[in-house]
Amino acid sequence: MSKSIQQIQEEIIDEFSMFDDWMQRYEYMIELGKSLPLIDEKYKIEENLIKGCQSKVWVHAELNGEKLEFTADSDAIITKGIVAILIRAFSGHHPSDILEADTQFIDEIGLKEHLSPTRANGLVSMIKQLKMYAIAYQTQLK
Amino acid sequence: MSTATEVLEYSVEKVREDFPILKREINGYPLVYFDNAATSQTPQQVIDVIADYYSNYNANIHRGVHALSQEATDKYEHARHTIQKHFNAEKAHEIIFTSGTTHGINLVANGFASLLKKGDEIIVSALEHHSNIVPWQILAEKTGAILKVIPMNQEGELIYPAFEELLSEKTKLVFLNHVSNALGTVNPIEKIITKAHEYDAAVLVDGAQAAPHIKADVQALDVDFYVVSAHKMCGPTGVGMLYGKEKWLNKLPPYQGGGEMIATVTFEETTYADLPHKFEAGTPNICGGIAFGAALDYMNTVGFDKIAAYEEELLHYATKKLLEIDGMEIYGVSKEKTAVISFNINGMHPYDIGTILDKLGIAVRTGHHCAQPIMDFYKIPGTVRASFSFYNTKEEIDAFIKAVIKAKTMLA
Structure with missing residues (x-):
């Protein structure tokens, strides 16, 4: 049995609770941003691009059986780190589970400011985009 | 130095x-x-002026018979004189209160729509803020005028000889910033204004980034339009100034219709008020204007x-x-x-x-x-x-x- 979105989010909260201050949290995110190959180069195309003004985010979605899988990337490394966390939580689940999930865990790990609609880093639009894909594929599965 | x-x-x-x-x-x-x-x-000196306005003499201006309105009008017009003096405009009515630099540029761009014809040319610099590009693109689209760009070099400076080559009898307007917001480059506006005037082209200078650092003398520059925002020079947001030579401001049609900007109104015809009111439709940012004057006083004291x-x-x-x-x-x-x-x-x-x-x-x-x-x-x-x-x-x-x-x- 694979983990639910809720379980993964709790895991992430647990991991972040080990950090004492923002600097450690950011260093961890930067590591995440650097290490993960998040998207196939061929999907880094205009149609998958979310223009965030400050940083760019690319998102690609693919249905694998009944599971919706996301890959994504960003040109800014801190944004990419958060993208990695979001992908880890949201990718590989049934579209209806993705639709029900929220991003409260981002607040709990002290990264709330990055999901502010006024931040213009593309992350808020990215989450909207993940949900849009989930709606589209949910319809397809029915 | x-x-x-x-x-x-x-x-x-x-x-x-x-x-x-x-x-x-x-x-x-x-x-x-x-x-x-x-x-x-x-x-604090400017914050105090803002608090004083709302605490003691908040009233609509220019039409009140009562004391508060008179007081607010006097202070607002006094601010206009302070701005006039600071930028050394010849006449107070050449100073138009705006909501900021972007508003000033749009006011002029909109006005020129009636003065340009197809094939006329307007020149912009490569160092512009979007607010000094987009209004002119809209203007070019509306009128069929052609937009030309003064190129820049690797150092972030305009290439002056290229500007001279762009100029011709067809040039009607040149607009550029005094100082680039992205790079801080101070542009050679004196030279550009003089040269543009040889072809009878009008020059609009966006002074938003220059005004906090350089005291521009609009008469010495002989510039046709100069626009600034108060909030970049210790003043509040939502207020700015358009300086325009009287002869140009008289040529441009009003930007917005409304109260304050009319002389007489019937359903058949409206005649417009004199400068500066022709361009100041509606209730302005009264407190902002007064605080703008206070900000200039503050900076001049420093x-x-x-x-x-x-x-x-x-x-x-x-x-x-x-x-x-x-x-x-x-x-x-x-x-x-x-x-x-x-x-x-x-x-x-x-x-x-x-x-x-x-x-x-x-x-x-x-x-x-x-x-x-x-x-x-x-x-x-x-x-x-x-x-x-x-x-x-x-x-x-x-x-x-x-x-x-x-x-x-x-x-x-």
Whole structure:
């Protein structure tokens, strides 16, 4: 049995609770941003691009059986780190589970400011985009 | 350049006491505010004027028979005179209150729609803010006029000979900024205005970034239009000035219809009010206008010579320190520039650097600075921009340098 979105989010909260201050949290995110190959180069195309003004985010979605899988990337490394966390939580689940999930865990790990609609880093639009894909594929599965 | 003695007379500690916001802490660190090119901070003297207006004489202007209205009108018109004097306009009615630089540019662009015909040419500089590009593109689209661009060089300066080549009998309008917001380059507007006038072209200068550092004399410049925003020069947001030569303001049609801007109205015909009211439809930002005047008084009391000399010292100090950092690339290295440094490090994303600086209490701007053509020229997504004001200190620059090194280490 694979983990639910809720379980993964709790895991992430647990991991972040080990950090004492923002600097450690950011260093961890930067590591995440650097290490993960998040998207196939061929999907880094205009149609998958979310223009965030400050940083760019690319998102690609693919249905694998009944599971919706996301890959994504960003040109800014801190944004990419958060993208990695979001992908880890949201990718590989049934579209209806993705639709029900929220991003409260981002607040709990002290990264709330990055999901502010006024931040213009593309992350808020990215989450909207993940949900849009989930709606589209949910319809397809029915 | 001022002498060292003049700089010594300037006490930044004393000036800082006027700005309550500078005592703030951000994320547990003392605020270091280096985003002055976006908006400047407000001294207590101006905050007091704003509070005084709403506490004591808030009223609508120009039409009241009562005492408060008279008082507000007097103060508002007094501010207009203060602005006139500061920019050395010949007449007070050549000063139009606007909501800011963007409003001023749009007012002129809209007015020129009725003066241009197909095939006329308008020239813009490559160093412009989007607000000084888009209104002219709309104008060109509307009228069939052709938009031409003065190119820039690697140093971030306009290529003057190229401008001369663009000029012709078809040129009707030239518009450029006095100082580039993204790079801080001071443009040779005197030369450009003189040359443009040989072809009877009108020149609009966007002074938004220059006004906090340079006292422009519109008569000496012989400029046709000069626009600024109060909030970049210690005043409040939502108010600015359009200076226009009387002959041009008389030629342009009104921008907006409404109260205040009319002489007589019947359903058959309306005749417009005289300058400046023709362009000031509706209830203006009365308090803002008065506070704008107070901000100019404040800055003149500090003294523009002292401000310029001190800011140049800050610019040199910060530039020198930044260049000691390995991988540092500074964009805009014109000899003539204001206290603005636009930079990147080793291909690191400006957003990442800005995010870490913010965590350390340092406010800078990151991104394309609403000047995408400049970023395209350098083939970069954006820059980190630190812009200094006369209330900043070398100690703040030291903290900033330390933070930049920290960000670089974290992101490397």
